[in-house]
Amino acid sequence: MHRVVVVAYDGVVPFDLSVPVEVFGRARRADGAAAYQVRVCGATDEVRAGAFGLRVPYDLSAMAEADTVVVPGIADLDAPLPEAVRVALADSPARLLSICTGAFMLAAAGRLDGRRATTHWAAAAELARRYPSVIVDPDVLFVEDAPVLTSAGAAAGLDLCLHVVRRDHGAAVAAETARSCVMPLERAGGQAQFIAYEPPAPAGHSLEPLLAWLTDNLHRPLTLAEIAAYATMSPRSLSRHFRDQTGTTPMRWLSRHRVRRAQHLLERSDQPVERIGELVGFTSPTAFRACFRQLVGVSPRDYRATFPPSAR
Template identity: 50%
Template sequence: MSVPHRIAVLALDGVVALDLGTPAQVFGAARADDSAPLYAVATCTPGGLPVRSSAGFQVLPDHGLELLDSAGTVIVPGVHGGPSMLGGTVAAEVADALRAAYDRGARIMSICTGAFVLAAAGLLDGRPATTHWAHASRFRRLHPGVRLDPDVLFVDDGRVLTSAGVAAGIDLCLHVVRTDHGSAVANRAARRCVVPPWRDGGQAQYIERPVPRGTDNGTAATREWARQRLHEPVALREMAAHARMSVRTFTRHFRSETGLSPAQWLLQQRTEHARVLLETTDLSVDRIARDAGFGTTAALRQHFHARVGVSPTAYRRTFRPSSAPPSPASDDRGVVAPGGPNAPELSTATTA
C-alpha cells in the first residue's frame, strides 16, 4: 500500500473555522478504489499552542511548526483579522517555516484570507493569486507585488495555490485531488462531501457591487431616470439633456460621482438588472435580454459572461436550482456546459 500524502494545516490565531475543517474533510474523503487513504491531514500551530478560531472556540493542535518539515503540502486557512491581515505582516517563525517548506519542494496552499499570510511571507511576490473578494482592496494596498485576481474561485500557479472566499477552499481542494489522482477520485470525494465536483464561473458572480449615489444637485436624478428605462435605448445626449448639462459637463460629473462613464454605468445597471431577473423570475433568457436592455440573447450572454464569469443560464442554475435549464446540462447556446460529473481533468485552473 502506498504511503498517504502528508498535509499540514497551519492554523493561526483567528483561524476561520470552516477553512480549518475543509482540508481534512475533502482530502479525507479522497480514497482509492480499495478505500486506502490517499492523504493524511494533521493540524499545527506556532509552538503547538492553542489558537482562537473565528467561531468562538479554541483549537488545540497535536503539532507545532515542525510538522511543516515533513509535509508534502502545507495549507494556510483563512484568518479573521490579526496582524497578517491588518498590517501585512506575519510572525518571523511562521514566515521562515513556510519559506523553508517551499524551498524543500512542498506544495503551498491558502484558503480565503490565508493568502495574506502567504503574501506576508513573500511567497506570492510576482505571482497570480486570489483571496476573498471583500478583502481584495486591502490586499492590493498591502501587497502590490502580487497579481491579484479577485474574480476567480482559485488560482493554481504550480506549487503555490490560492483560493477565494470561504467555500472556494472546497473547490481548490477538489482541484488538487483531481490533479493528483484524476477526476474519478475527485468526483467520489465530492459526492461524499455532498458538493458539486466542479462549479461554473468564479467569485465574480457573488461580488456585491453597490452603485454610489450622488448628491441631489449632481447626476443622481438622471441615473434614477435611466434606471427606470433600462429596457429602452438610452443615449448619452438624452441623459445629459435630462440633467440640463452639456454632454461634456455631464460626462465629467458622471464619472466623478460614479467612477464610470455613462456607457459603462448603463452596462453595469443592465447586467445587475439581468442578475435580479435571473434570480427571482422564471422569465426566459430571451425575455430578460429584452427587459434588461440588451436586445438580444447573444448580447446579454456576451456582456453577462464578461462581467459575472458565467452564462445567464449557468448563473440561474446556481441561484435557482429548481429552474430547469433549456436542455440537460446545456447553457443557453445548447452547448454542453463544463463542470458536470464527467468534467475533464485539468492540471491548471484559475476558475472552478
C-alpha cells in the same frame, strides 16, 4: 505518502480550516489506502477560532516536512500575521494553498509577489490595495500559479482541494472524494456568479447624481453621447472623470449594473429570460446572454437554475 499540513493561528476561520482536513483526509487511492497524511500545525498549542478554541497537535516544524501547506482564511484582515508563521511560509519549499482570506497571509509572507491570485470577492479590492504586486483576479473560484494556488470564498476551497486531488491522483480518486464529501466535482462558472449587488456610490461622490440617474435608467439603451449630454460634459471628459472615480468606463459600468439588475430579476421574478434582458436595457437576447456570461461566468438560464425564484 503525500504530507499535507494545515496552518492554524488565532482568528482562523473554522470552516476554512476544516475544508482541507476533510477533503484530503477523505481521499483514498484505488487500493483503498489514504492518499494523504494530514496534520494541523501552529505557532502555539491552542488557537482561537471564532466561537471556540482549538488545540493544535503539531508545531510549525511540521511545515519543513510538508509536500503541501494549506493556509486557511482569517476573520480579521487587520490582525497581524504571527512572525513565526510568516517566516515559515516565506521559507517553505512546499506547494502552497490558501483558502478565502488566507491569501492575505501568503501575501504578507511575500509568496504572492508577481503572481495571479484570488480571494473572497468582498476582500479582493483590499488584497489588491494592500499588496499591489499581486495580480488579483476576483472573478474565479481558484487560481493556480504554481507552486501557489489560491481560492475564493470558503466553499471555493472545496473546489480547490478537489482540483489538487485530481491533479495528484487522477479524476477517479477526485470523483470518489467528491462523492464522499457530497459535493459536485466541478461547478460551472466563477465566483462572479455569487457576488452581491454593488452598493451605490458613497455620498459626496461628484458623479453621484449621474450614477443615480444611470441606475434609474438601466432599462434604456443609452449611448455614451446621451450619458455625456445628461452630465453636460464631452464624451471624452466624461470618460476621464468616470474612470478616475469608478475605475471603469461609463458603458462598462452600465453593463455591469444591468447584469446585476438582471441577476436580481432572475432570482426574484418569473419573467422569461429574454424579457429580463429587455427590462435591463439590452437591445437583443444575444447581447444580453453574451454580456451576462462574460461578467457572471454562466448563462442567464444556468444562473436561474442555480438561484431559482422563490415559490410564491
